[in-house]
Amino acid sequence: MAILYRTIAVFTTISLLLSTFLTVSVATSFSPTDNYLVDCGSVVDSTVNNRHFTSDRNLFSSEGSITLKSVDQAPNLPQIYKTARIFTEKAKYEFNIVEKGIHMVRLHFHRFNFTDAEFHVTVNDYGVLRNFTGDDDESRVREFLIWVDLGKVVIRFFPSRESKFAFVNGIEVISAPKDLIEDDATSVLTNGTERFSGLVKQAMEVVYRINVGGKKVTPFNDTLWRNWIPDDEYFKGSDGSEKVYFLGRIKYRRGGASREVGPDNVYNTARVVRSENGVVPRVNMTWEFPVSDGYKYLIRLHFCDIASVSIGMLYFNVYVNGNLAYEDLDIADATDYVLASPYYIDFVVDDEFSSLGLISVSIGPSSKSVEHAVDGILNGVEIMKMNNTLGSFDGFVSTEMILSRCPNRRYVSLFMSMVAFMCILMSVWIVIQRRKAKKGFGWLRLSSDNVPEDNNPKTANRV
Ligand SMILES: *[C@@H]1O[C@H](CO)[C@@H](O)[C@H](O)[C@H]1NC(C)=O
Ligand SMILES: *[C@@H]1O[C@H](CO)[C@@H](O)[C@H](O)[C@H]1NC(C)=O
Ligand SMILES: *[C@@H]1O[C@H](CO)[C@@H](O)[C@H](O)[C@H]1NC(C)=O
Ligand SMILES: *[C@@H]1O[C@H](CO)[C@@H](O)[C@H](O)[C@H]1NC(C)=O
Ligand SMILES: *[C@@H]1O[C@H](CO)[C@@H](O)[C@H](O)[C@H]1NC(C)=O
Numbered sequence: 001m002a003i004l005y006r007t008i009a010v011f012t013t014i015s016l017l018l019s020t021f022l023t024v025s026v027a028t029s030f031s032p033t034d035n036y037l038v039d040c041g042s043v044v045d046s047t048v049n050n051r052h053f054t055s056d057r058n059l060f061s062s063e064g065s066i067t068l069k070s071v072d073q074a075p076n077l078p079q080i081y082k083t084a085r086i087f088t089e090k091a092k093y094e095f096n097i098v099e100k101g102i103h104m105v106r107l108h109f110h111r112f113n114f115t116d117a118e119f120h121v122t123v124n125d126y127g128v129l130r131n132f133t134g135d136d137d138e139s140r141v142r143e144f145l146i147w148v149d150l151g152k153v154v155i156r157f158f159p160s161r162e163s164k165f166a167f168v169n170g171i172e173v174i175s176a177p178k179d180l181i182e183d184d185a186t187s188v189l190t191n192g193t194e195r196f197s198g199l200v201k202q203a204m205e206v207v208y209r210i211n212v213g214g215k216k217v218t219p220f221n222d223t224l225w226r227n228w229i230p231d232d233e234y235f236k237g238s239d240g241s242e243k244v245y246f247l248g249r250i251k252y253r254r255g256g257a258s259r260e261v262g263p264d265n266v267y268n269t270a271r272v273v274r275s276e277n278g279v280v281p282r283v284n285m286t287w288e289f290p291v292s293d294g295y296k297y298l299i300r301l302h303f304c305d306i307a308s309v310s311i312g313m314l315y316f317n318v319y320v321n322g323n324l325a326y327e328d329l330d331i332a333d334a335t336d337y338v339l340a341s342p343y344y345i346d347f348v349v350d351d352e353f354s355s356l357g358l359i360s361v362s363i364g365p366s367s368k369s370v371e372h373a374v375d376g377i378l379n380g381v382e383i384m385k386m387n388n389t390l391g392s393f394d395g396f397v398s399t400e401m402i403l404s405r406c407p408n409r410r411y412v413s414l415f416m417s418m419v420a421f422m423c424i425l426m427s428v429w430i431v432i433q434r435r436k437a438k439k440g441f442g443w444l445r446l447s448s449d450n451v452p453e454d455n456n457p458k459t460a461n462r463v
């Protein structure tokens with residue numbers, strides 16, 4: 001009896017501990033409602049950074065697409081990049097979406113020794129990649145933020161020509177935390193600033209994620225499995241600026257930037273300018289980011305005062321493309337006078353201001369900056385491209401144009417085989433019958449590929 005009692009006691013303690021542990025882990029890490037991770041072209045599931053990627057082996061038959069294994073034996077190459085699915089015909093992946101809202105769609109491409117890859121990719125209504133060859137060397141992931149209320153994310157691949165093929169190594173479709181994107185931002189114009197609304201439903205492509213003054217942050221280290229890269233390549237320097245690193249705790253506050261908006265690893269490093277010898281330096285810290293012309297961009301600047309000794313001494317100006325975007329920014333005021341508390345501001349720049357092919361961000365002392373203090377700080381930068389008026393992220397071509405240049409072959413083949421059938425009925429010449437029948441067979445053979453195609457052309461036009 002005593003033994004039994006003790007067992008129960010132990011069991012209860014363990015389950016209590018367990019439930020505490022579970023509550024804590026649920027409270028501290030984000031768990032998305034929709035969470036699809038696909039290892040394309042692999043026959044087995046794989047695990048990358050503790051994340052489980054499911055094989056797509058049951059989605060495609062061997063006839064419709066080819067799977068390839070990389071001979072690249074690079075020991076650090078994550079498992080998902082060692083296999084690819086190749087499409088010689090158009091093909092699609094469909095994901096059912098349970099939670100209405102913004103979804104992060106990440107496409108992973110690692111070209112092996114392909115020379116014939118050239119393809120277009122669409123995600124729902126958006127043309128995301130055009131004539132893409134996958135030849136990005138380092139960054140193997142393209143990320144898009146897309147509002148979904150249709151209940152589906154459909155990712156389509158179109159080889160650009162008969163002789164070309166499409167490929168993909170991995171796909172992620174994940175619901176974003178509710179507070180990742182707020183609807184309002186500040187438009188920076190040459191003659192001032194204006195309010196910009198409608199960010200939540202605006203599709204965006206992540207172009208840069210920069211950990212200012214810090215190290216690379218990998219999906220393993222990030223709260224939303226993102227990559228953040230160091231700023232050294234983009235920092236144009238300024239006399240007397242320095243990198244700072246903070247060992248204390250980042251104080252996330254309710255209503256402020258959450259840990260999902262930016263992880264500790266981004267907020268605990270920065271670059272700063274400070275006054276020296278009691279003189280406020282008259283310098284800007286400037287970063288420059290190459291971008292393509294003809295799009296609007298969202299520029300998110302992350303701030304966290306990890307450098308000031310006392311609160312309420314830090315004031316500075318923010319410039320975007322040389323225009324004053326925020327005068328006398330007072331982070332202390334924005335964070336309820338808590339040091340080391342994160343905060344971010346979203347700016348939007350318009351096509352016409354990005355016509356130099358560069359976005360520049362400068363931080364410099366303002367007229368309120370004080371001596372013997374930090375006079376400018378920046379912890380992180382994110383730059384996101386918005387789709388153009390045709391719904392494209394990659395040139396002036398609409399999804400409809402891409403779809404119409406790649407006719408639905410199953411539909412066409414059905415039509416053609418009906419024509420052939422009628423020809424056979426009407427024809428009295430056996431020779432002609434044979435030729436038509438052969439032609440019909442040719443079309444039918446195309447339709448026998450089992451790559452999931454649109455069996456409903458109406459959907460193809462709508463989606
Ligand atoms: C790529 O590498 C594989 C495996 O070594 C080889 O079979 C294939 O022919 C190569 N393709 C090209 C285009 O070089
Ligand atoms: C892809 O490139 C070819 C030429 O290389 C061009 O003719 C074609 O229009 C391009 N396709 C799209 C959708 O832009
Ligand atoms: C800036 O100029 C544009 C066009 O000249 C005008 O529409 C806009 O209202 C101006 N904005 C501000 C903040 O003055
Ligand atoms: C995670 O972050 C820590 C601290 O910045 C770093 O030392 C470590 O190398 C990172 N690990 C990975 C896998 O990126
Ligand atoms: C910082 O850059 C802005 C925008 O280019 C400029 O107006 C300002 O004068 C610069 N400040 C200093 C101290 O150079």
Ligand SMILES: *[C@@H]1O[C@H](CO)[C@@H](O)[C@H](O)[C@H]1NC(C)=O
Pocket residue numbers: 125203296386387388389390391392
């Ligand atoms: C993005 O595409 C949508 C739908 O195609 C369109 O309504 C919206 O205006 C586009 N955004 C921009 C900034 O042009």
